[in-house]
Amino acid sequence: MSAGAGPPSRRRTASERLHEVLLDAAQDVLDREGLAGVTVRAVAREAEVAPMGVYNRFGNKDGLLGALAVRALNDLWHAVDVDRSVAPEPRFRQACDGYRHFALAHPRRYALVFGGGGPVARTGSEASVYGHAVFEVLIELVQDLAGGRTPRGFADVGEAAQVVWTALHGAVHLESGGIGQVSGSPDTYRRLIDLLVRSLR
Amino acid sequence: MSAGAGPPSRRRTASERLHEVLLDAAQDVLDREGLAGVTVRAVAREAEVAPMGVYNRFGNKDGLLGALAVRALNDLWHAVDVDRSVAPEPRFRQACDGYRHFALAHPRRYALVFGGGGPVARTGSEASVYGHAVFEVLIELVQDLAGGRTPRGFADVGEAAQVVWTALHGAVHLESGGIGQVSGSPDTYRRLIDLLVRSLR
Numbered sequence: 503m504s505a506g507a508g509p510p511s512r513r514r515t516a517s518e519r520l521h522e523v524l525l526d527a528a529q530d531v532l533d534r535e536g537l538a539g540v541t542v543r544a545v546a547r548e549a550e551v552a553p554m555g556v557y558n559r560f561g562n563k564d565g566l567l568g569a570l571a572v573r574a575l576n577d578l579w580h581a582v583d584v585d586r587s588v589a590p591e592p593r594f595r596q597a598c599d600g601y602r603h604f605a606l607a608h609p610r611r612y613a614l615v616f617g618g619g620g621p622v623a624r625t626g627s628e629a630s631v632y633g634h635a636v637f638e639v640l641i642e643l644v645q646d647l648a649g650g651r652t653p654r655g656f657a658d659v660g661e662a663a664q665v666v667w668t669a670l671h672g673a674v675h676l677e678s679g680g681i682g683q684v685s686g687s688p689d690t691y692r693r694l695i696d697l698l699v700r701s702l703r
Numbered sequence: 704m705s706a707g708a709g710p711p712s713r714r715r716t717a718s719e720r721l722h723e724v725l726l727d728a729a730q731d732v733l734d735r736e737g738l739a740g741v742t743v744r745a746v747a748r749e750a751e752v753a754p755m756g757v758y759n760r761f762g763n764k765d766g767l768l769g770a771l772a773v774r775a776l777n778d779l780w781h782a783v784d785v786d787r788s789v790a791p792e793p794r795f796r797q798a799c800d801g802y803r804h805f806a807l808a809h810p811r812r813y814a815l816v817f818g819g820g821g822p823v824a825r826t827g828s829e830a831s832v833y834g835h836a837v838f839e840v841l842i843e844l845v846q847d848l849a850g851g852r853t854p855r856g857f858a859d860v861g862e863a864a865q866v867v868w869t870a871l872h873g874a875v876h877l878e879s880g881g882i883g884q885v886s887g888s889p890d891t892y893r894r895l896i897d898l899l900v901r902s903l904r
Contacts, residue, residue, distance in 0.1 A: 616877065668874040673869040675872065681823055684861045701901060
């Protein structure tokens with residue numbers, strides 16, 4: 503966007519702030535009541551505005567969930583985007599820890615994003631674009647871990663990143679659901695990361 | 704159970720058959736409407752019996768879901784329990800394929816079992832016992848794959864089996880949700896199995 507176009511900056515800021523207020527409210531409802539609870543009416547009540555204010559901005563429930571998914575993916579992006587000055591292996595491990603931390607700290611945001619059938623699964627949605635941005639970080643982490651080469655046994659680094667992601671997802675999803683056959687989930691996660699590092703390096 | 708105890712076998716068989724009829728009905732409701740749809744009333748309607756017939760047998764919704772989870776885990780057990788005459792590596796691969804096939808063919812049964820917060824998460828429940836039986840199959844597969852040794856980098860074979868399971872779960876859960884960043888999910892699954900085989904052998 504060019505700086506000269508659009509409404510004066512003061513007014514735009516107020517509009518952006520309302521957007522944030524409504525999104526904060528929607529996220530609170532999501533965290534407290536889960537996906538089913540996120541309705542235009544519930545979010546309006548939470549933010550103490552008229553339902554029309556939410557409709558005008560997000561349309562319907564799908565619009566709300568899409569915006570929430572974008573925010574969650576943006577936070578997840580920050581959680582895995584470790585400083586490039588860190589060496590590849592510790593950077594990969596820190597990013598994996600960041601991924602786990604996000605998933606366990608915000609299980610309902612994580613489920614919205616990766617629970618299936620949500621906004622991320624819709625090709626071309628804004629959420630799917632943000633999802634891909636997170637995946638790009640993972641690709642770079644895997645590539646750097648493998649010394650810039652394609653990891654052994656994979657056609658390309660994207661395929662390897664996809665496998666890494668599925669494994670991380672499985673671990674945090676089971677841990678967050680309280681399902682495990684051996685005790686000590688943090689240990690399981692560390693062992694998984696060890697295995698991935700050994701395989702990809 | 705001893706054969707001499709209990710009611711005459713003819714009557715017991717009828718009772719067992721009613722149990723199966725109700726469970727079939729509950730499973731149909733689950734497959735069609737998901738977890739939220741499985742109520743005593745819905746299952747009674749599906750089976751064309753009075754609700755009291757379902758209450759008497761399963762108590763409440765939790766009882767129904769527990770019985771459904773046990774049945775699903777029993778089917779999953781059959782899906783991963785490959786004939787011991789098959790060599791360790793192809794046996795491991797076949798079991799992993801069986802796991803994926805079950806999850807994709809019956810996404811709602813799979814979600815009931817491993818979706819979190821369900822009957823399997825309750826320590827001491829019948830479902831948790833069946834869940835552990837499936838895990839025992841996985842432990843044996845991993846142990847045989849590793850030539851009877853503890854796979855490198857793990858404290859014991861159970862820990863390695865847990866890591867394998869989390870990875871398989873992540874892959875099928877994302878695939879069943881239609882979420883992936885690279886196309887060709889069956890390929891991703893195969894690459895994951897390749898990576899696991901390389902790491903554990």
